[in-house]
Amino acid sequence: MSANDVQMREAWGQGLVDLGAQYRNLVVLDGDLANSTRADMFHTAYPDRFFEMGIAEQNMLGVAAGLATTGYIPWISTFAAFLAKRALDQIRLVIAQPGLNVKMAGSYSGLLTSKTGKTHQSVEDIAVFRAMPHVVTIAPADAVELRSAMAAMMEDERPTYIRITRDAGPVVVPDGYEFEIGKAVLLRDGADIGIVSTGVQTSRALAAADLLEIAGVSASVLHVPTIKPIDVDAIVALADRTNGIVSAEDHSIIGGLGGAVAEVLAEHRPTRMRRIGIQDTFGESGPNDALLEKYGLTPNHIVEAVNDLLALTSVTTR
C-alpha cells in the first residue's frame, strides 16, 4: 500500500453523495453498517433519502424492491458476506425475478476485511450473483473505476451487484478511463500469456506482469470488471494471441471470474488455463499480507501459475 492509494469505500460514499445531487430519486438503505461501508457520507448529505433498516438484511432487500416500484433507485449498504447469502431469497424473489432496479453494493468483499475472519469474508459472492438471472455483476479494480461504474449503473435499469473492498489500493485504470457495463479493458499487452483478472486482484495481476517481464515473459493483463454480462470477444481475442490464460480474483476459483472465463473459452476457443483465487476454502482472520500469502493471491502466485502453464504449453506443442 502506498501513499497514493485510495480507499474504495470512501470513494463509494462520496460517489453516493455526488450521484445523489444529480439523481433526486437515489435513496440508500443501510443494514446498520453505514460508518463501515461509508454510506454515512450520504446520510450526512441527504438524511431524508437515507433509510436505516437495522440489522435485518432480508427485510432491507424487500423494502428496496418496494421503493424501486415507486420510482426510486435504492442502493444497498451492507457487507458482501451478508448481502449475498442472508438476503439471497429476497434478492431472488423480489429483485432478480421482477428485474427491479436495485443497486446492491457488497462492501468488505473478498479476503481483506480487517481481521474479521471467515464469517465476514466473502469468497463466493460473485458466483452467487452471477448465477442469478437478470443480475449484472461488477467488481471494479480501484476507486476511480468504482466511481465510473456507479455512474454507469445509474444509467442502467437492471438490478446490479457491485463488489467493494474495504482497504485502500492503487489506481490501475488509465487516465480518462470510462467504465462500460460488459466491457473488459486491456491494461497491458504481451504475447506470451494472458492474465485475466477482476476486482482489486487486477493490481496484483499487473504486479505479476512486471515480475514476468523481468524474467523475459511478456504478459497481457485483461481486466474484466463486469463478470456478467462477460466480455466474450475480449477474452477469446486474448486467448487467440497468447499461449494460455491465467485467471486471477480475490474470490473462490469456483463460479467466479475463473469459472466464467473457463465457460467462455470451453465454448469458443478451448484454451489451457490456470485459475488463481481462493481454492475452494473459507478464510480466517489475519493481516492482509499474511492472508494473501496463505490463500494464494500474491503476484508471485500468479507468476508461478503462468510459468506452470507455459512449461506445459511448450511441452505439449513440441
Next chain:
Amino acid sequence: MATASALQRESRSISELEGLSRQARRLILESVHKSGAGHIGGPLSVTDLLVSLYFAELRLDPNDPVNEHRDRIILSKGHSSIALYTVMALRGYLPVEELATFDQINSRLQGHPDLTALPGLDMSTGSLGQGLSAGIGMALGARLKGDDFHTWVILGDGEIQEGQVWEAAFVAARYKLANLTAIVDANGLPQFGWPDPSGHTRETPFDDPAAKFRAFGWNVIEVDGHDHAALLAAWAEAKAYTDGPTCVIAHTVKGKGVSFMEGNYLWHAQVPTQDDLDKAGLELADPEERS
C-alpha cells in the same frame, strides 16, 4: 396515458359484495379444477378480503393498472394467487375467460403472482414472508414523494412464522407508517403443521398474532374476515389511525363457503373433482337460483 383522476374507489353494497364473493368462489373452484393444480383452502379464506378491498376500498383504475397514484396491494401469501386473479378479473383487469389459463404455459396467471406477467400485480410473491417488506418500501416511497396512496399487504397466519415478517413489523413501526396496513388472513390451518391432540385437525399455526403485532408497536384490529360490513369498518378504522401502521387480524375459515372443505387442512391444495364442483356449486349459488 390516464391521469390520477381516472383512479376511483368502488363502493358496492353489502349484498353486492356478498354476491361477488360467491361468484369469485365458484370461479376459483372451477379454475383449480380445470388447471388440475393449485390451492383451494387459502384462496377461499381470503376471497372476502380481496372482494372487499377491490370493490369497496382500493383507489385504482383497471385500464391504467400501473398508475403511480394507485393504492397498492400485495398478496404476500402468494399461493392464494387464484383468488387474486379471480377478483382482479371481476374488477376488469383481465377477461374472466382468461382464468382458464391459470397455471398453464405462457399464461399471465402464473402459479404464484408475477408482476412482470400481469399488469396490476404490485409485487411478485410466493416465497413466503416477503410481502410486508416490499409494502414498507412502497409506503416509504409514498411518504418521500408526498403521495397519499395507501399500501395493503395480505399475509397468511402460517406465513407469519417467517422471521422476515417480524423484521418488517419492527421497521414499519419504527417509521410509523400509517399509510401501510397489514391484513392477516387468520384461517387457523397450515399446510401440515402440528397435529391437534384430537388427531383430526391441526393446531393454529401462530398463536395470538394480535398480541404479537401489538408488542411490535402496531395498531391492531380484529375482525370477522367473512363479514363484509365489518371489513368495511375495519378498513376505515385502519386508515383513520395516523400514529403508525395498522394490522387487521381477519379471522377466517380455510375453505370458506364449501361445507366439506371448511376447516379441513387436507383441502390446502387438493384439486376438486367434477362431483366436488357440483356439490360446492349448490352451496355457493346465489339465493335467487336456489330452489
